Each structure stands twice: as C-alpha cells, then as structure tokens.
Amino acid sequence: MSDISSFNGLGTSGASELFQILRDGRPRTRTELAEQMGLARSTITLRIEALMELGLVGFVDDAVSTGGRPSSRIALKAGSKVVLGVDIGASHLRVAVTDLTGHRLRETARTIEVSQGPDVVLEAVVELGSELLHDSGRAIRDLLAIGIGLPGPVEHRTGRPINPPIMPGWNGFDVPGHLQAHFHVPVLVDNDVNIMALGERNVAWPNVDNLIFVKVATGIGAGIVSSGxxxxxxxxxxxDIGHIRVHDGTGVPCHCGNKDCLEAVASGPAVASKLRALGMEASTSEDVVRLVGAGSTEAVHAVRQAGRDVGEVLSACVSLINPSVIIIGGSMALTGEHFIAGIREVVYSRTIPLATQHLQIVQSSSGLDAGVLGASMLAIHHAMSPQRIDAMVLGLSGAAAG
Incomplete structure (x- = not known):
C-alpha cells in the first residue's frame, strides 16, 4: 500500500520501476529482471548499478547453476538504510529505528504529555531519535525518512495539526519543518489512528484490502483502508467516528461542544467516570482495564455497554464501507473479550447478513506497538516510492555532472 504525495516535474530514471520489483526481497538474476521488464540486460545492468550506488540493492549468494558460470542474484538490502517511526500519544512517546522492511532495530519510549506543546515534545523526538541512530550504529546519512503519528486531526499534505482538541499549542505547527531542520530528510505526519491502521495491516493483514482499525482509549477514532x-x-x-452521536446517550457533554458523542460515552475516561460515580477509584483507561482484570462486575458491565455503543456506530460504518475485518486497538482493547463482545453483539444484529457473513471483529495483534509500526511504514512507503527513488537517482546524475 503506497499512500504518498506525488512529486511534480521529475522525469523517470527507469531504476525506480526496477526497484519496485525488488522491494519484495526476493533475489533475482539480471536475466530474470530483463525478461520480467522486457528490457535488454545492458539496460538492466545500468539501472542496477544506480540502485547499488544508492545502497538500496546488492548481490546475494550465487544462484543454483545449471552448468557453466553461476548467475549473480540481486536483492533489496533491507538493512542498508533506515527510517524513524514516531508515535506521539496523549501521554506517551514511542520512537523506533527500523530497516526498509519495517523490522525494528532499536526502540525506546518515554512518558510525556502532548499538552506540553510541540517544542518540548519534538525536542524529545530529536533526542530519542538521535540516540537510537547512534545506538544502532547508524549515521544521519543512513536515514531516509521519518513517519509520525499525532493524536489529533492532521492536514496530511502539510503535516500540520488542525485544531487538535487535546494538543494546546499545536494548531498549525510546522512539525515536518521542525524535524527536518535536525535530520534533513522527508517527514511524513498523519493522525495516530491512520498510522495504527497501516501498522496493523502490515503486521497481521497484508492481504486484506478492506479493513477498519478502531482505537478506543482517551479518544476514539478509526483508520479506514479501502481497496488497499x-x-x-x-x-x-x-x-473521526468519535464525534458521531450515540442515540441512547444521557446528554453527556463532549469537548467538541456537542452532547452524547461516542467519545464522551464510550472512551476509557468516559467509562472510568461511570465507575467513579459508583464509588470506584477510576479516572483512566488503565484503571478500567485494572478493574476488569480484578473481576469487578460493575467494570465488566460498563465495558460491555461501551462496546455496544461503539458497535452502534460501527454497524453504520459496516453498511457504508463493507470491510472484511474490524480491528479493535487502543488501551480499552486490553479489557479483552468483554469489550469486543459488546461490539460484536450490536454489529452482527444491526447489519444485514450479506455485510457480516465474512466479517471478522478482532483485537489488535500488535497492541500498543501499532502506532510506531505504522509510523515506520508511513516513512517506508514514502522513502521507497517511485517518485523518491527517481529523485535519488536523478540526484546521483546531478552530482556526477557537477
């Protein structure tokens, strides 16, 4: 899945098309590549040489010979370059350095409030990212791109947050520009739920082209993948399903200014508030998870009802989008089957059988790692896109001419 902004005014090097074939990691000979692309071996050789100069591909062990000199095989050098994946949450920061397949080489996390503002949080990103590169034996020149997920609406084209409700001081902030000043590579920014959808799909559902990833934590949102x-x-x-009205709400105010929004009724803090009204100590999603784990009947019932409320909204989404899979992530998913059972109960009963006959509703397999994994994939998709490969190859030509 390549979901990136296009470059304008760049010609094609031809090497980018070859590279897209080699991205799957399977070694091939020059002859195989020439036959697949319908080009002369000499042309293939020139394009391979350009990609080798960039450090993106290389020779692997010799192919099995059928007599005579064995043919050399060329494959992606997944570890030659790296990207940084950054997951910024309401109260956490996770950073990972990964190779070009998304394999994490080093990672770290820090507790930090996003409400402290972009200068404080992004300086922490610079600090942790630089440390990870150093600890993994990488230099800045090995870094191709940075992917970042933010817990609020993002204008993807510019990477700037747009009126994020829990991020004071972030509205319109130039997140890519701030980090580019330190790392000098493209910076891709998106909503945290979108990148979680990318991460979960890459890890667990690579062959599924229609899915919805739902994060239920401090807020509620969905990442939608349609036709890949x-x-x-x-x-x-x-x-942004968190601000769809739940019909059986009780007039609970939402920070967006409306009442009975799904987020105000079924998020972790919303469930904690209901339990607190019953005399229980709870203020966060983690407290809800703890109480469910301790066997609290009240907590189980509240979580099950929150699942039903989420299911009410998702039943409409199923009819509209017709996904094959709905994946439930975020801290509330850690309550396990109680929460997901409530979702299934409503979705399967309120949606036509044709839309649900093959529908799976499951817990996220990547858990709290989905964000940093998705941020890495966002960076990889950009760094390895035809447009970026062309730009790098043309940069080689320009350097040679100079």
Missing part, C-alpha cells in the same frame, strides 16, 4: 488504500477524505478527517 488508506482513506483520509477531503480534509483528512475520514474515520
């Missing part, structure tokens, strides 16, 4: 492409909508707010 992440759907952001006209203004980047596709999947």
């Amino acid at each position: 492409m992440l759907q952001r909508g006209a203004d980047g707010v596709a999947g």
Whole structure:
C-alpha cells in the first residue's frame, strides 16, 4: 500500500520501476529482471548499478547453476538504510529505528504529555531519535525518512495539526519543518489512528484490502483502508467516528461542544467516570482495564455497554464501507473479550447478513506497538516510492555532472 504525495516535474530514471520489483526481497538474476521488464540486460545492468550506488540493492549468494558460470542474484538490502517511526500519544512517546522492511532495530519510549506543546515534545523526538541512530550504529546519512503519528486531526499534505482538541499549542505547527531542520530528510505526519491502521495491516493483514482499525482509549477514532488504500477524505478527517452521536446517550457533554458523542460515552475516561460515580477509584483507561482484570462486575458491565455503543456506530460504518475485518486497538482493547463482545453483539444484529457473513471483529495483534509500526511504514512507503527513488537517482546524475 503506497499512500504518498506525488512529486511534480521529475522525469523517470527507469531504476525506480526496477526497484519496485525488488522491494519484495526476493533475489533475482539480471536475466530474470530483463525478461520480467522486457528490457535488454545492458539496460538492466545500468539501472542496477544506480540502485547499488544508492545502497538500496546488492548481490546475494550465487544462484543454483545449471552448468557453466553461476548467475549473480540481486536483492533489496533491507538493512542498508533506515527510517524513524514516531508515535506521539496523549501521554506517551514511542520512537523506533527500523530497516526498509519495517523490522525494528532499536526502540525506546518515554512518558510525556502532548499538552506540553510541540517544542518540548519534538525536542524529545530529536533526542530519542538521535540516540537510537547512534545506538544502532547508524549515521544521519543512513536515514531516509521519518513517519509520525499525532493524536489529533492532521492536514496530511502539510503535516500540520488542525485544531487538535487535546494538543494546546499545536494548531498549525510546522512539525515536518521542525524535524527536518535536525535530520534533513522527508517527514511524513498523519493522525495516530491512520498510522495504527497501516501498522496493523502490515503486521497481521497484508492481504486484506478492506479493513477498519478502531482505537478506543482517551479518544476514539478509526483508520479506514479501502481497496488497499488508506482513506483520509477531503480534509483528512475520514474515520473521526468519535464525534458521531450515540442515540441512547444521557446528554453527556463532549469537548467538541456537542452532547452524547461516542467519545464522551464510550472512551476509557468516559467509562472510568461511570465507575467513579459508583464509588470506584477510576479516572483512566488503565484503571478500567485494572478493574476488569480484578473481576469487578460493575467494570465488566460498563465495558460491555461501551462496546455496544461503539458497535452502534460501527454497524453504520459496516453498511457504508463493507470491510472484511474490524480491528479493535487502543488501551480499552486490553479489557479483552468483554469489550469486543459488546461490539460484536450490536454489529452482527444491526447489519444485514450479506455485510457480516465474512466479517471478522478482532483485537489488535500488535497492541500498543501499532502506532510506531505504522509510523515506520508511513516513512517506508514514502522513502521507497517511485517518485523518491527517481529523485535519488536523478540526484546521483546531478552530482556526477557537477
């Protein structure tokens, strides 16, 4: 799934098309590549040489010979370059350095409040990212791109947060520009739920082209993959299901100014508030998870009802989008089957059988790692896109001419 902004005014090097074939990691000979692309071996050789100069591909062990000199095979050098994946949450920061397949080489985390503002949080990103590169034996020149997920609406084209409700001081902040000043590579920024959808799909559902990833934690949102492409909508707010009204609400106010929004009724803090009203000590999603784990009947019932509320909204989404899989992530998913059972109960009963006959509703397999994994994939998709490969190859030509 390649979901990136296009470059304008760049010609094609030809090497980018070859590289897209080699991205799957399977070694091939020059002859195999020439036959697959319908080109002369001499042309293939020139393009391979350009990609080798960039450090993106290389020779692997010799192919099995059928007599005579064995043919050399060429494959992606997944570890030759790296990207940084950054997951910024309401109260956490996770950073990972990965190779070009998304394999994590080093990672770290820090507790930090996003409400401290972009200068504080992004300086922590610079600090942790630099440390990870150093600890993994990498230099800045090995870094191809950075992917970042933010817990609020993002204008994907510019990477700037747009009126994020829990991120004071972030509105319109130039996140890519701030980090580019330190790392000098492209910086891709998206909503945290979108990148979680990318991460989960890459890890667990690579062959599924229609899915919805739902994060239920401090807030509620969805990342939508349709026909293999992440759907952001006209203004980047596709999947903002947290502000759809729940019909059986009790007039609970939401920070957006409306009442009975799904987020105000079924998020972790919302469930904790209901339990607190019953005399229990709870204020966060983690407290809810703890109480469910301790066997609290009240907590189990509250979580099950929250699942039903989420299911009410998702039943409409199923009819509209017709996904094959709905994946439930975020801290509330850690309550296990109680929460997901409530979702299934409503979705399967309120949606036509044709839409649910093959539908799976499952817990996220990547758990709290989905964000940093997805941020890495966002960076990889950009760094390895035909446009970026062409730009790098043309950069080689320019350097040689100079």
